[in-house]
Amino acid sequence: MTLEVPRRILVIGSGGREHALAWKLAAEAGVEQVLVAPGSAGIALTPGVRCVPVDQLSGGSVVALARSESIDLVVIGPEAPLAAGVADALEAAQVPVFGPDASAARLESSKSFCHEIAEAAGVRMARARSFAGGAESLTAARAFAQELAVSGAGIVLKADGLAGGKGVVVTESLDEALALLPSFLSDRPADRPALVVEERLIGPEASVIALCDGQNALALPAARDHKRLLDGDGGPNTGGMGAYSPLPDVSDADVAHVLATVHRPILVEMARRGMPFRGFLYAGMMLTAEGPALLETNVRLGDPETQVILPRLGVPLAPLLLAAARGALPRAPEVLPAVEGAAVAIVLAAAGYPGDPSRGDRIEGIDGALADGALVFHAGSAAGPDGGFTVGGGRVLAVVGRGGDLANARAAAERAADTVGWTGMQRRHDIAATVPAATVPAATAAEATGATS
Secondary structure: OOOOOOOEEEEEEOOHHHHHHHHHHHOOOOOOEEEEEEOOOOHHHOOOEEEOOOOOOOHHHHHHHHHHOOOOEEEEOOHHHHHOOHHHHHHHOOOOEEOOOOOOOHHHHOHHHHHHHHHHHOOOEOOEEEEEOOHHHHHHHHHHHHHHHHOOOOEEEEEOOOOOOOOEEEOOOHHHHHHHHHHHHOOOOOOOEEEEEEEOOOOOEEEEEEEEEOOOEEEOOOEEEOOEEEHHHEEEEOOOOEEEEOOOOOOHHHHHHHHHHHHHHHHHHHHHOOOOOEEEEEEEEEEEOOEEEEEEEEOOOOOOHHHHHHHHEOOOOHHHHHHHHOOOOOOOOOEOOEOOOEEEEEEEEOOOOOOOOOOOOEOEOHHHHHHOOOEEEEOOEEEOOOOOEEEOOOEEEEEEEEEOOHHHHHHHHHHHHOOOEOOOOEOOOOOOOOOOOOOOOHHHHHHHHOOOO
16 A cells, blocks of 8 residues: 655644654655744754744644645644644644544543543553542542552542643652642632542553554554653653663564554544544553553653654654544554664753753753764754753753664663753663563453453
């Protein structure tokens, strides 16, 4: 089956994920130009890429830009434009778009909705309950937290709406959970979900992201990110401080089984409700002793997982995205092939992140990292007065090392990241340092979910 290649592609966003998307798409045969809106000074340095200003939350503005630039395909990177209905506006204007409409984007914008869909689809998740704002809900939430604690389970608190990857608190005790509950529920409307309280699951995590066309799904190579700020998984949750791919403990057979027991049942349930899902469906999995369980769904690529997945992708991405936007993905291969070797990303963050990041510090050493063969994806950098870059946000850069295996890729990433710095820069030094070796058999997932493929 020969797929059409979109010649002119518009990527919506300005972060490291969008930089990696633009880098991948612009290098593919048949793609003439990639526009990134609004993009950034760092993204604009990518060959074949041009950045243009736009209000990425305005569907009308994005439609006007796509028409004026004769765009063949729009790819929406961040979750906020999806939740704001930008894909809806593009679909109404008959502009091909890869990304779900606002109703389907609730899989990410509402964690309670994710649990509702998963339960209806027969997808295993942690035991959980959803709570609206108000004093009455606070009493019920406290009772459920105590119920989890009595059963011996840990307690996870998740803000229901979008929180940039930072709305989750994995508590260390019942007392901590009870103390934090009011901060999630105070001053929140009593007629809509504000908080999901979950049982804490134990095990390594894995990110399995699939391209979806409303019915079918094709998986990208699996990856694993590191959410905590500090080495040893210490400190607060962040949007992600590093990632690696491949995963020795997650085989292609395991990924295919996740497609069969997570992605496809969710697609069926979404279509049944009249909200077919087209876009990247991210399944954050926990590999528990009882088998894989779904932690969360996102409706876009992960960040920084994208920065290690796309350098490993062994097939062109652009024609697959256009086919999915048209509802016509090919049926095979279930797991898209990867090139040999591994990739490790180390995120470099500003002082103060994940709170209020310090801005304006000059970034040194990017050229050295590039000269060493690393990829450097810009997330929160800004153009400096002398042609260089300054710190402009929380997560600033992702430095990606590649090698024949994870050890060599990690060494390359560490060496390149060591060349970059600014005042107060934060980073981890243990990304991919300890990697689970045992593969979880696909049969275990079937037993855990009660599903068969």
